[in-house]
Amino acid sequence: MAANRRIRNLFLAPAIIYLLFMSIYPLIYSLYLSTTRKNLSRPYQKGFIGFDNYSNLITNDLFRTAIENTIVLAVASILIELIIAFFIARLFVAISDVPGSSIIRTVFILPMMLTPVVSGLLWSYILSPSLGIANHILRELGQAPYPWLASSDTALKSVIMINVWQWSPFLMLLMLAGLMSIPREQYEAAAMDGANILQVVRHIEMPFLRNVVLIGIIFRVIDNFRLFDIIYVTTRGGPGSATEVVTMYAYREMFGFFNVGYGSAAAVLILIMANIVTLVLNRFIRGEEGNVR
């Protein structure tokens, strides 16, 4: 018995050591740093300051704007992605027997395979006021060109559009898998009962998709809290603070100013916020699972 326990511990040890060094230690060190004034390029600036970094962050207007923008970005992106993904997934189910549909499906998921930096650069060119195709089309239509990424009215909307373009395929794939797993008999029974399309969606497809979609939403919430590359490439958080998000804020403090203490506090707050949202969604999923049982 004791020998079995030893062997079991031996097998668990690598995973525990890995977690300790790669996850637990950085987290604890980050928590410690967040209570200091440490700055990498100013070694003389250090010392324990308790929760000052956190109180400074919470009272900082720019950080609050960054949180608001992150929430708007996440909610708007995910909602639009869900709608687009659902309709496209249904379309792919409908044309699944048509020859060549797998090629169209592959083309649709291509944006997801690009790195965010590349998609950011691509859209910077497309939306460029002087060189971009978007404004070229506007000019051809007799309209004045528009500074999509340079106007505080449209910069965040443009970033949301790029985000949606890149990540709708992810939710679409999840939904496609969910829709494909619905037994055909259910559709046939619904048709015999005279159900219309909305009733089919509501009473057959939605229950099947619910858990898959919720897991997809959790992934997308985490992704949106981490979204950085697209904004770094297209707007750098500007103009003004129009596209400032929490990752951009933390990045600038950490790697622009090397305020690792203050930057760590921002990172810890981001972690807490992402965890709260994930926990709420997880609870929701578990609740739904309980209801199903």
Added chain:
Amino acid sequence: MLKRLISLTVVLSCILLPLSLAQAQDGVDWDAELGDWSGNTLKILMVGDPWVTAFDDINPLFEELTGANIVLDAYGYDQTHEKEVLVGTSQSSDYDVIVFDAPWVGEFAEGGFVEDLTPYLDATDPAIIAWDDFMPSFIDVVTWKEQITGVPFGPYILLSHYRTDLYEEAGLEPAETIPDFVANAQALTKDGMYGAALNYQRGSPIGQAWFEYIYAFGGKPFESTYPGSPDPYADMTPLLDSPESIAVVQFFKDMLDYVPIGAENVAWDERATLFATGQVAAVNAWTVRTPGFANPEQSIVVDKFATAMFPHAEGAEPSPPLGGWAMGINKFSEQKDMAWDYIKWFTSQDTLKQFVLAGGPPARMSHMEDPDILAAQHWIPTVAESVPYTYADCRPRIPESSEIITTIGNYVSQAVVGEMSVEDAMKAADEDIATLLKNAGYVVNQ
């Protein structure tokens, strides 16, 4: 037989001519002056400014002279700063030569990221270094508390570039003062042409632009920071909400009417591209961009532009902004002697002349009178005219510089796009910078 002899002669010439040219530079015996670095790799970290391609042409000469292999890594402006600080703080020996911008001097010296070059300079033949031949204000830039942090090779001065054809047609003179600059821009904004291009992008681009103009408006960023100040960092009380500072930000806002659509996202590259592609009638840009305007492969205004000194406030002295790059040795390099060999060779009079002719900005006063350079680059007299008015601390060189510049830039950007009033934005910037400087131990009387 004759054919073989001719072939042999041609081959030998191809091999020996570059070698003899390299050895004959400056009349310096480089074979004796430089070490044999065969089998060693020299790694240089620098910004990807337009002159990077000149290094590709010039570095093979050093490789030929010493046997060393040179690897050059170039990044964007902010990324270069990040990478260099990380190299310094991690005490990495990955790079031997560090190329750094004027505002980073204090940070790199205080952080101990670069070697003090004083002993290297002392041990080198003064005729090779010709230290006094460098631009005097840039010697001030690389000097930090008795330390020589680097050797100048690419000082930039902000010049006014204007379209001669458009100015002539409109009967305008290049702007001497800021009101002239605005009036010219207004007059030339018509029929798809815009009067000027400015840096508006959030963060360091517009933050640096604020520093470019604050002296021209007769203001100063901090109480003790002004041309001729005995100690620019003695009293660091920020004056960001002064009438002059407010006027600078208001000027940026007003100029939005005379700059192309999408200006709020314009930084250094875009500012220059707008002029080179003929979309704007004038641009105040660093001298590093000027060779590109004169290059037919990059510009459509090659024969249609001239330069003038940076405009200034009415009744005030000119104050052309000074910036640019110096070469230092990474404190943690394991090949410091080879790095110094490279720096002294690259910044020697003849190599640097080749660099200027290949598109680099002039760092040596003698090059501003060199007939070859004057014949090739018509803007050099404007550079020479600007030099006496340049000020080493026009952007602060203290370790907090990057944070100061970016923070100011974020507030100016918020004011320009209308998120905050100009007064509120600059008051908030003033408070933030005062707190930052107080925490860092500077004298701030607020």
